[in-house]
Amino acid sequence: MSEQTEQAEQMNVFEPHEWRHKTIVAGTEWKNLVGTASGTFQLDACGDYYDVSQMGAICTKGVSPVPWEGNPSPRTAESPSGMVNAVGLQNPGVDHYLIDELPRLKKLGAMVITNVAGHSDEDYTQVVEKLADSEADMLEINVSCPNVSHGGMSVGTDPVVLSRLIKHLRTLTDKPMIVKLSPNVTDIVQIAHAAVDAGADALSLINTLVGMRIDINTGKPIIANRTGGVSGPAIFPIALSFVWRVRQAIPDIPIIGIGGIDSGEKALEYLYAGANAVEVGAAALFDPTAPMRVARELDDLLDSRPELAAKLAKGQTW
């Protein structure tokens, strides 16, 4: 490695890269195996630090039928090797997304997973109907956000409610539909089956775990919402086990592994657990270039694992 390249890598400034390993998720071809996780990517912020078209996929922040102002401040607190957040899916709404963010992402050449958020079946319906003919490559149905008062996690923890919603949304679009699962359940396999049987083309897991921090000087929760979602390196082994359990139970559904990934090595563990692709979330908040760095590290690691790489490139799972 030249001295200059070494310095560039220390500084996390990335030149364009020829990807050697790709993956296929529900019929969509990713140029590498790493995407950005929903809620941690904002084009106007992250695009300053790396070429977003170089990512395997860009998963947007949750898009709701009308603008949502999210939860009051404070919205975040640090936790051991992680963070707790309760942003509450603040976003400018699907109409704005279709006019502004999606065209800009597509113009840059990014493959886009649009994360769909709602408080009710009607909310999800409205967003999916508007996205059905859009340029979005995939839709990710967010039934697992712990920080919205209705919809969100309450949908994703009840297999009957989830099944009804996904069956309905399936009739509205031909786009590949990913369902993002919550870890805040007794049996994730049961929920995964419900989503797949109702028509999900892929699963992404996991969303954040419910947690909280208390300020011992006041005795009160630090986050205004009181509880929030825990993410970061602290949840890595937990999330990994969820991916593994779902893969054991459902051998042929594409899975996107999410939770605590901050290196190529951790991403590789997800592939061995049964993921077809991964997304980097909280690590991007601790270093904007983390998704790109992880993608490159994983690309290098797969060089010495040709059999695994070949299976993933063909869209095969276990």
Place this chain on the structure above:
Amino acid sequence: MPTVTTRTVEQQAIKAGRKPGRRTDEVIAASVLSDGIYELVIRDPYVARTAEPAQFVNLYPSDARMVLPRPFGVAKIEGDDVTLIYQIVGAGTQEFSQLQAGDVVDVLGPLGKPFDVSKPANYVLVGGGLGVPPLLYAAQILNQRNDGSEVTSVFGYRDECFADDLVAPFADRTHSIVNAEGNVVDLLNDIEDELNNAGKQPIILSCGPTPMMKAVAAWASKRNIPAQFSLEARMGCGYGACVACVVDTPSGRLKVCKDGPVFTTEELGWEA
């Protein structure tokens, strides 16, 4: 850890149309400024060359249990060296207070939207507590550019006046007050005639506790003096991705780290 040569990488980043990500900087000096207030000097040519007043840098604790960055307003720049001034508020700042010359620390930035100091004016820097450091840098920049602007500092301290000597070389007029004597609004009342008699139209730049800034906004608004406020907030990422550090404004919840930290009185709806 190797000594990092930022300049080469900065050039690469600019060539690629990108900002450099998180990097490792060398600590040039570390000292105690006054009781519980610390000064840290890091070498970062990119920040030194590009930072504007009220922009901040993220510092990251080396203890992996602490994942979130800590934001610090730039207080001074000399050559490639960037001075930060801070108080210990928790485990992260506690860790930084142990840094010594020759150590390294991870850095991202400069971040945020700066003060608009484009017009020649009498810039009245109104700061309280640890809101003072970004105003020090504003004073330095205004002093250096030589466009006829004047600088008046109005600093409020809890007890010890830790920044008066630091701002004096860059200011035309310096004023300060400690808690026991009153607050910065009392001080603004005392010097109102002086502000009116200065050669230029006053523009207030303010940073400090929110109640102080709201009082300053009301004072300025009553006198039709334009004012800009650099807000502090509990941040997540510091660069606009997580949407954690919002402030309620008449045009909705805006991100302090990316839409700010600087906002005008009107943007904040603080005229009343």
